[in-house]
Amino acid sequence: MLLPLVLALVVIALVISSETFARSNYRQLGVSSGVVLSFWGISGFLSLYFAGIGSYQSYTDRNAKVSTFLCTLATTRHQIFAAKTIAAVVYILIVLILLAGAYVILLMILPSRPVLLNPSGLLGRMIFTAFWAHLAGYGLGLLLGWNQGRIIPTFGPLLLSIVILCMILIKGFSLSAGVVLMLAAAAALGRAWQKFSTMPLQ
Amino acid sequence: MNIQNKYLIKVLTVGLICLLVFTGVLFWARQFCQFFLISLGGMYFRDNTDKISTMDLLGDYEYDPNLINHSSVWSSVRWRSWLGLGISEEYFVEIMDFSADKNYQRENYEAVFFDRQTGLFIHGNILGYYGRRAAEGKVSQIFAYAGPEGISPQPIEALGRFSESVAGVMREGEDQRTVLLAYDHKQSCIIQIDFNKRTVRKGPKLPANSDHKPVQIGEISKYDSIYIAWLPPTFKAIDPSGTAHPKKLNYENDISSNFYQIRPHFLPVLYANGEIHKLDTEKLEISSRLGHLPGPKSRYDMRQTTVPEDLLDYKIQPLFVKGQYRGLFAAGLSRQGTRLGLAVFDARGRFITGNNTHLGQQVRRQPYGPLFQVLEYLLENLHPPLLSVVSVFTAEIFEVESSYRAMFVMPHSYVAGYGAAKESVYLRVLGILSVMAPALLLGFFLAVQVARDAVLVGFSRSAVWWWMAGTLAFGLVAYITYRLTRPTIRLVTCGNCGNLRRPDQQLCHRCRAGWEATELAVPAWRVFDGAATQA
Numbered sequence: 001m002l003l004p005l006v007l008a009l010v011v012i013a014l015v016i017s018s019e020t021f022a023r024s025n026y027r028q029l030g031v032s033s034g035v036v037l038s039f040w041g042i043s044g045f046l047s048l049y050f051a052g053i054g055s056y057q058s059y060t061d062r063n064a065k066v067s068t069f070l071c072t073l074a075t076t077r078h079q080i081f082a083a084k085t086i087a088a089v090v091y092i093l094i095v096l097i098l099l100a101g102a103y104v105i106l107l108m109i110l111p112s113r114p115v116l117l118n119p120s121g122l123l124g125r126m127i128f129t130a131f132w133a134h135l136a137g138y139g140l141g142l143l144l145g146w147n148q149g150r151i152i153p154t155f156g157p158l159l160l161s162i163v164i165l166c167m168i169l170i171k172g173f174s175l176s177a178g179v180v181l182m183l184a185a186a187a188a189l190g191r192a193w194q195k196f197s198t199m200p201l202q
Numbered sequence: 203m204n205i206q207n208k209y210l211i212k213v214l215t216v217g218l219i220c221l222l223v224f225t226g227v228l229f230w231a232r233q234f235c236q237f238f239l240i241s242l243g244g245m246y247f248r249d250n251t252d253k254i255s256t257m258d259l260l261g262d263y264e265y266d267p268n269l270i271n272h273s274s275v276w277s278s279v280r281w282r283s284w285l286g287l288g289i290s291e292e293y294f295v296e297i298m299d300f301s302a303d304k305n306y307q308r309e310n311y312e313a314v315f316f317d318r319q320t321g322l323f324i325h326g327n328i329l330g331y332y333g334r335r336a337a338e339g340k341v342s343q344i345f346a347y348a349g350p351e352g353i354s355p356q357p358i359e360a361l362g363r364f365s366e367s368v369a370g371v372m373r374e375g376e377d378q379r380t381v382l383l384a385y386d387h388k389q390s391c392i393i394q395i396d397f398n399k400r401t402v403r404k405g406p407k408l409p410a411n412s413d414h415k416p417v418q419i420g421e422i423s424k425y426d427s428i429y430i431a432w433l434p435p436t437f438k439a440i441d442p443s444g445t446a447h448p449k450k451l452n453y454e455n456d457i458s459s460n461f462y463q464i465r466p467h468f469l470p471v472l473y474a475n476g477e478i479h480k481l482d483t484e485k486l487e488i489s490s491r492l493g494h495l496p497g498p499k500s501r502y503d504m505r506q507t508t509v510p511e512d513l514l515d516y517k518i519q520p521l522f523v524k525g526q527y528r529g530l531f532a533a534g535l536s537r538q539g540t541r542l543g544l545a546v547f548d549a550r551g552r553f554i555t556g557n558n559t560h561l562g563q564q565v566r567r568q569p570y571g572p573l574f575q576v577l578e579y580l581l582e583n584l585h586p587p588l589l590s591v592v593s594v595f596t597a598e599i600f601e602v603e604s605s606y607r608a609m610f611v612m613p614h615s616y617v618a619g620y621g622a623a624k625e626s627v628y629l630r631v632l633g634i635l636s637v638m639a640p641a642l643l644l645g646f647f648l649a650v651q652v653a654r655d656a657v658l659v660g661f662s663r664s665a666v667w668w669w670m671a672g673t674l675a676f677g678l679v680a681y682i683t684y685r686l687t688r689p690t691i692r693l694v695t696c697g698n699c700g701n702l703r704r705p706d707q708q709l710c711h712r713c714r715a716g717w718e719a720t721e722l723a724v725p726a727w728r729v730f731d732g733a734a735t736q737a
């Protein structure tokens with residue numbers, strides 16, 4: 001729970017500073033810029049973070065043989081994978097809901113609030129795109145973590161989060177970006193599930 | 203789940219991830235090439251833009267015996283392909299409001315804008331930064347609501363409602379009254395709304411013609427990225443000391459390019475087909491033609507369009523000399539942002555002259571220019587051939603702005619340029635094949651490699667064909683996918699044909715022979731119970 005709180009604080013600091021340092025006539029513009037740019041930056045960081053989590057989970061699972069142990073109990077591989085994925089989805093949702101809450105409250109209490117409060121507007125699209133970006137990051141991280149070496153599980157998430165961030169840069173926080181990232185998330189999780197369910201656990 | 207289905211899922215998921223990553227990388231590589239081409243081409247700098255003479259516009263002035271230089275005009279563009287990126291679209295259009303919405307007019311804090319929820323124009327004071335969205339949310343004081351039937355301080359039903367409107371604002375009289383001229387598609391007429399006098403006046407019905415649908419009134423431009431500069435003629439003037447020095451027409455007193463400053467009782471109207479007509483602000487009638495948007499040619503000089511929707515940006519600028527309308531300059535930027543067309547029309551709307559600034563020609567003059575052009579072309583050929591073919595058919599479907607965000611298809615590619623060409627089908631197909639030749643050759647080469655390897659690995663005949671077709675269609679992406687999903691099985695020698703075969707399949711994929719079973723030869727001798735037989 002520490003991460004969403006830290007990020008919420010970062011958001012507050014960025015948005016308030018963007019309001020403080022903007023000239024009086026451009027404060028709304030400053031706040032709006034602060035909202036979009038800070039969310040874009042945080043989305044990039046979170047994609048890296050979730051890709052790192054996925055990679056770390058797979059890597060430690062392979063080395064510490066967590067799934068091997070769990071499979072000796074009354075648990076199937078499908079259940080283990082489903083539990084991992086659901087936990088990741090819930091974590092992503094908690095982070096995003098807390099972040100969105102921080103933005104909404106901040107924009108409501110700031111005197112020079114811009115017209116971005118419409119949840120179905122920019123903020124809604126930002127959350128939608130960010131959710132799929134983070135899930136895609138997590139799925140790709142899971143895939144990379146099964147790799148035998150150390151270099152790919154360590155640096156792969158960094159490269160993939162750059163790719164995801166560039167995709168948001170190209171498409172913006174939009175429905176089309178969300179759909180592309182949804183496909184990426186589905187492909188990555190599908191492949192990770194297949195790999196996990198067929199690999200030898202020993 | 204059987205082995206075939208598992209393999210199919212593996213190929214599809216890995217292929218999709220490869221496609222996303224690969225097209226993303228290619229997109230940025232092409233963007234960098236574009237950036238260098240545009241920087242080298244210098245189309246966006248005045249020094250490199252061709253000037254054209256406009257001597258026919260001024261008549262007597264140009265034949266003055268003291269004339270030193272004829273008048274001329276040039277146009278240039280600020281580079282704005284970065285605006286096409288999604289994140290900058292959000293930032294600049296949604297937040298900073300550099301939108302093409304011309305239904306919003308503002309003078310200091312006083313603004314007039316169209317409220318889509320009520321279907322009325324609102325005249326009021328707004329707070330905060332410049333922008334339509336801000337105006338909608340931050341109106342501090344509303345003076346009036348205006349509909350097609352009247353004007354009122356309250357949004358009452360009797361005002362009627364606008365459906366889809368296009369509006370231009372002008373300032374009238376010495377007191378600079380705010381007067382709105384709106385065209386409503388449902389009403390099909392020009393409506394004049396005088397917010398100060400509180401009057402609404404309708405003009406005659408316009409003929410129903412989809413091509414002659416007004417899309418902009420008054421200030422005509424899309425994004426204000428085009429700059430048009432007219433250089434007046436220079437004259438030799440002799441000062442009291444007897445020395446001659448050049449003298450120009452004075453911009454402050456003699457020349458104007460602003461309809462609102464001169465107030466000539468007409469405003470320009472841009473139609474959906476690119477024609478520019480004269481709107482009489484007294485009679486509210488659309489009368490004679492002033493000109494049309496120029497048609498900057500697309501890549502390969504194959505298609506010209508004057509339709510505002512198909513241009514990346516456009517701008518018109520009138521010329522008034524000593525209060526008299528002398529003509530019009532119209533500039534348009536092609537979809538790809540590589541051609542800038544400029545046209546000059548006289549006061550009667552006749553085309554006088556024009557030019558087409560060509561980025562490609564300017565690039566070829568620069569060092570390294572051809573290198574980046576070739577590099578861009580090769581990068582386009584690394585794109586999956588199937589998506590390149592799709593680009594050919596979808597190049598014109600995309601909105602100009604969203605085409606800059608296309609990752610999977612390339613609406614601005616060389617091959618899509620041929621797709622948009624107004625040539626015969628035979629020539630178009632020939633052109634597309636020749637432009638795509640490197641991609642097709644690469645696809646064919648990779649398909650052969652994949653097929654050879656697939657046979658060695660032990661894929662069935664149908665699987666080999668699928669892989670070949672996939673590699674031809676998706677090129678390098680399919681090849682990378684194949685290498686990543688290729689089965690890693692140790693092959694064994696077939697007892698029948700002697701070639702290597704897969705141990706996990708029932709039949710040899712080369713000779714279709716099964717596994718050799720140990721032959722159980724029946725011995726010729728038998729054991730009999732001698733006593734029982736005798737008995």
